[in-house]
Amino acid sequence: xxxxxxxxxxxxxxxxxxxxxxxxxxxxxxxxxxxxxxxxxxxxxxxxxxxxxxxxxxxxxxxxxxxxxxxxxxxxxxxxxxxxxxxxxxxxxxxxxxxxxxxxxxxxxxxxxxxxxx
Amino acid sequence: xxxxxxxxxxxxxxxxxxxxxxxxxxxxxxxxxxxxxxxxxxxxxxxxxxxxxxxxxxxxxxxxxxxxxxxxxxxxxxxxxxxxxxxxxxxxxxxxxxxxxxxxxxxxxxxxxxxxxxxxxxxxxxxxxxxxxxxxxxxxxxxxxxxxxxxxxxxxxxxxxxxxxxxxxxxxxxxxxxxxxxxxxxxxxxxxxxxxxxxxxxxxxxxxxxxxxxxxxxxxxxxxxxxxxxxxxxx
Numbered sequence: 001x002x003x004x005x006x007x008x009x010x011x012x013x014x015x016x017x018x019x020x021x022x023x024x025x026x027x028x029x030x031x032x033x034x035x036x037x038x039x040x041x042x043x044x045x046x047x048x049x050x051x052x053x054x055x056x057x058x059x060x061x062x063x064x065x066x067x068x069x070x071x072x073x074x075x076x077x078x079x080x081x082x083x084x085x086x087x088x089x090x091x092x093x094x095x096x097x098x099x100x101x102x103x104x105x106x107x108x109x110x111x112x113x114x115x116x117x118x
Numbered sequence: 119x120x121x122x123x124x125x126x127x128x129x130x131x132x133x134x135x136x137x138x139x140x141x142x143x144x145x146x147x148x149x150x151x152x153x154x155x156x157x158x159x160x161x162x163x164x165x166x167x168x169x170x171x172x173x174x175x176x177x178x179x180x181x182x183x184x185x186x187x188x189x190x191x192x193x194x195x196x197x198x199x200x201x202x203x204x205x206x207x208x209x210x211x212x213x214x215x216x217x218x219x220x221x222x223x224x225x226x227x228x229x230x231x232x233x234x235x236x237x238x239x240x241x242x243x244x245x246x247x248x249x250x251x252x253x254x255x256x257x258x259x260x261x262x263x264x265x266x267x268x269x270x271x272x273x274x275x276x277x278x279x280x281x282x283x284x285x286x287x288x289x290x291x292x293x294x295x296x297x298x299x300x301x302x303x304x305x306x307x308x309x310x311x312x313x314x315x316x317x318x319x320x321x322x323x324x325x326x327x328x329x330x331x332x333x334x335x336x337x338x339x340x341x342x343x344x345x346x347x348x349x350x351x352x353x
Contacts, residue, residue, distance in 0.1 A: 020215070020219065021219075022216065022219060025212060025215050025216060025219065026212070029208065029209075029212045032208050033205070033208065036201070036204055036205070036208070039348075039352055040197065040201060042352075043181065043196075043197055043351075043352055044181075044196065044197065057352075058352075058353045061348050061352045061353055062348065062353075064348075065344055065345060065348040068344045069341055069344055069345070072211070072337055072340060072341045072344065073337075073341065075215075076211055076212075076214075076215050076333075076337040076340070077333075077334055077337045077338070077341075078330075078334075082140065082142060083132070083139070083140045083141060083142070085132065085139055085140050086140040086142060086147075086150070090150055090154055093154050093158075094157075096158070097157070097158065097161045097165075100161065100162065100165055101165055101168070104165045104166065104168065104169035104172075105168075105169065105172060107169055107173075108168070108169035108170070108171075108172030108173040109172065109173070110173075111169075111173035112172065112173045112174070112175070115173065
């Protein structure tokens with residue numbers, strides 16, 4: 001048992017980081033770049049040419065942004081290969097941000113209706 | 119088995135003590151917690167921006183405000199310059215991961231190379247941002263200042279709102295400024311870590327965990343940019 005307890009820093013270095021090889025890093029870079037290119041195609045071609053409305057485009061942008069955020073956090077920041085407990089601890093706090101978004105959306109739409117249109 | 123012998127048994131679950139349940143080094147956990155708190159700060163800025171924008175009927179159109187490539191063309195290239203900035207920042211994020219990866223193999227030379235690449239990327243991004251800001255200053259946008267009403271029409275699709283233009287200017291400079299400040303401090307920290315690597319501090323320590331920690335910070339800066347980019351330049 002005691003060997004297991006005396007985990008040194010180097011010891012879990014190795015099993016922790018087996019997930020991210022150099023080729024995987026470039027693969028994730030390719031995905032991030034591809035998503036950004038798609039965003040530009042939507043902004044510069046699809047919306048101006050009328051294939052997509054700005055409103056639909058905005059939802060697509062948000063989904064693509066969250067997807068990019070996932071790849072950065074999961075692979076570049078290595079969270080995908082951390083212990084489940086750490087993932088949950090860090091992830092749960094974002095409930096407050098979601099709550100704040102909802103509150104401010106309600107506030108924004110109230111102002112939208114009741115403020116003088118300048 | 120009696121209840122007494124059950125008490126004597128050594129518990130080996132992750133949370134029963136004696137070892138780190140997350141098996142993450144202390145400094146790294148603290149960096150994560152700092153980043154979560156920083157994410158809250160950036161979220162509150164961006165959510166306030168969102169609420170303001172949501173409450174207004176008219177808002178400056180991003181492809182009309184940002185349509186110059188400074189030094190190349192003044193008009194007619196919407197989003198190209200910010201595209202270059204985004205590419206630079208993603209690229210420097212990749213060089214940072216490669217530095218971390220080289221650190222795991224304890225290859226000092228490669229860590230130095232990739233750290234230098236990351237620092238150059240950071241400076242390039244800051245330079246682009248300075249150019250972008252000075253371009254907007256020349257157009258008349260500043261904290262508390264907007265172009266004259268006649269000139270304002272060119273930045274809007276449809277009706278013009280001075281209140282919206284003012285909110286846009288204040289929030290744009292505040293949020294990109296706060297992000298730029300993070301990039302700047304990230305570059306400084308990267309330079310410190312580069313010096314420590316060159317000095318062989320991590321070689322002597324036996325691990326390159328410090329590179330990982332600044333890497334987390336650097337990726338977070340990239341992460342924030344992804345959101346700033348979407349909500350200021352695309353939506």
